[in-house]
Amino acid sequence: MHEDQLLPAEPGVRAIARELYRHAKDLPLISPHGHVDPAILADDRPFPDPARLIVVPDHYVTRMLASQGIPQTALGVPTVDGSPTETDGRAIWRLLASNWHLFRGTPSRLWTERVLHEVFGVPTALRKETADEVYDAIAARLADPGFRPRALFERFNLEVLATTESPLDDLAAHAKLAADGWGGPGGRVVTTFRPDDVVDLDWPGWAGRVERLGAETFAGFLDRLRERRAAFIAAGATSSDHGHPTAATLALPPDEAAALFDRARRGRAEPGDAERFRAHMLVEFARMSVDDGLVMQLHPGAVRNHDTALHARHGRDVGGDIPAPTEYVRALKPLLDAFGTDPRFRIVLYTLDETVFTRELAPLAGGYPAVFLGAPWWFLDSPEGLRRYREAVTETAGFYNTAGFVDDTRAFCSIPVRHDVARRVDAGFLARLVAEHRLPLDEAAETIADLAYHLPKRVYQRTGANS
Template sequence: MHANPRANSAGRHPDALLPAEPTQRRIARELYEQVAGLPIVSPHGHVPPELLAENRPFNNPAELFITPDHYVTRLLHAHGVPLADLGVGAEALSDAQARQSWRILCEKWALFAGTPMKYWLEDVLLNVFEVEEVPSAANAELLFDHIDERLRDRAYLPRALVESFHIETLATTDDPLSELEHHAALRDDASFGTDVIPTLRIEGFIDPAQPKWQANVTALLDRTGGDDTVESYLTAIADRRRHFAEHGAVSIDCALVDARTAVLPTARLAELYASARRSALTPAEADEFRAGMLGELARQSQEDGLVLTLHVGALRNYDGPVHRRFGPDRGADIPLTTPFAEGLRPLLNEFGHDPAFHLVLFTLDETAWAREIAPLAGFYPSVYAGAPWWFLDEPEAILRYRSAVTGAIGFGKQSGFIDDTRALCSIPSRHDMARRLDAAFLSKLVSEHRLSADEAASIIRQITYELPRATFRLAHFGH
């Protein structure tokens, strides 16, 4: 097997994802070359911090490429492959289990044609592991052994890979009760140059419909020593926010079904909280409490500067048996049509004009981009249009996003690319895809004389590097 940085037999080409029209392709190529080598800023993702803190070798190719990546396992499952056969849910795979999982991926490789997963996987195989062959049943064992051998090399330890990927900032997603000891260890290690920062994932602590809400709130109050009142509850959340900010956090993330918000009087919030703790809320009251807690999160963000990101519009853990057997985040999430304007109105009427408050809106409903998210971001100083997210981060959707929101808000109120991945080795591939597609989008505007070449060169650097830093206030926090 030999390295080839330009193309492989699976179809990689130096002009991949750039326009077919010759004039636009030339412009896009020049734009892409200006940002191809820029550092990666990843302000939202799911790589486990302990992976980097412990810096142990990856166990095998299956646990690197397959089991952490629900994009991969979801599609294979859709074609009849049991998740258990892929190793999903197993704490660790035996050699036999890992080889079976890898063999299935290779045998089913053709199923990924036309998907972004194929692009990412090919890119990692070629540019990280120097694999040119197209995976197949015939070469599955050979490829497994080749990659497995590479994983024993110190150059393939997690931290070495992160540094080779030129990742400047990598945000993780963390339980509010975490002591963030892995982040502290990474921060204190002067030999590691990447800034690994936590993100507080809050919905399990503000939504009474979450199955562990009662236990989470009890643990939260125990941690801070407060009594069981709404005042102690809100103070405990603020305390955890401070703890995260002290460890470098710049944002707090909330993943909910919808974007309903409310700014409730303290007395009403206290009444709802007391009922919630007795498990006595009606469904409508549970919705009101969750909406009121989003208003409280915005108020606290206005005070402490943490960016509030909303990931809404997914019916999570849709398949009950899969959720019960394998747990959350196994690919059985379904997009929903999601309104924003009415739901966010109370919050934005209260906090939307404060430029110190940043609210980034993500959705799986792309019809909302032009209809509601762009108009909101085009009026409120606080609102930013979040980049395409799972189900919407294939090339065509990324281009549709740029087209849907740019006319209303330009580029300065877009979030920058979000890779949102658990698969460490795919991070540079995903960002490279975004940079190529942004070059393609801008090349059209240049070729139509809507932008000058100099303007496009400035913009592509902005949306690649400067926008995610500004949106997530990384400079404000000294990162």
């Protein structure tokens, strides 16, 4: 990879960006939101073959190939009913290499090439003719103990990695990590409380999951959730995460919330009940955050399982989701009326709708002390998306009402390259401010270190406000 990759093309600005990047590139990585399976690190077993590490679990990759008519079964993606899917890792890898041209200009290509070069030390360009050569080189690395998960964690300079679990998870992997000195409060691998599967009435099987939680009444439901939050905090959690279809919040009267819950448990939910319940529960969770200190994250705006055929074959989280327009100003008002200025409360807002950065999210973060802006997420976490984000929000929210970078990935080996991409983009943005005499170089250097390292630690309460 070129040493100036992603830095500005204009020579004078590029020179400043190089200097700023130098202040951030070697800082430890803080990964406060992601979806890496904690068992990978708890068990510390060798990774599987290159295809099952890099292709099969990455829905960015499988989605692009599927858009050109290549079925997920040919890419080894497991099926819901257990019907056959490709098991030959080399065949999957060859399919990726034969279609590598589809990824030109995409962040998936950028991340994957940098993983190949920087994590695995493979200099050969991926293409159809080199598929086996690249595959064999990665496979050889994976057989080396230095490429086991914990060894890579150390090499990646990861200071902390947050995973994401349901309240129904027994947190066994995190218990093993804690026993090994890797987890627990202040640990290197921590959990995040993600209650969507017991809050979303539209998610098939909701009543059964509530029964597993041990809740028969709405009051009991809230008690069980508080108990699980306490267990998550004991396992190191500093935040909760909520992936709702919209940002709607609603403070229902207690009797109305209880009646809605009872209807849903009996299978008699009425139209609109699911949205009202999700909205009300966001306010309840904010109240819990005031009590227990978990930072609240809200990730709205995805129409989940839009591709119903894909969902039927392969289940959730395999690339069938689509962003939708999302409104925040009115949607969040009930929650912010209650907690937006409470010093005990903190919420980090994300979006898949770029149109709201300037109009809604930056003004909200610039007005409410409890509100911080999350980094570009999912469909927006590209170099272009990261640049547009800084351009859209800085004039109103500044830098210090943002929460730093989050990688939001299941692809463990891509974590360092994703963080490096963000640091390079921020170096370019700040270099332009310096070149235009809008910010002194020393302040820009301090800012890029804050964006890369200090801000996520402070916002996610890993350390004090002055860290």
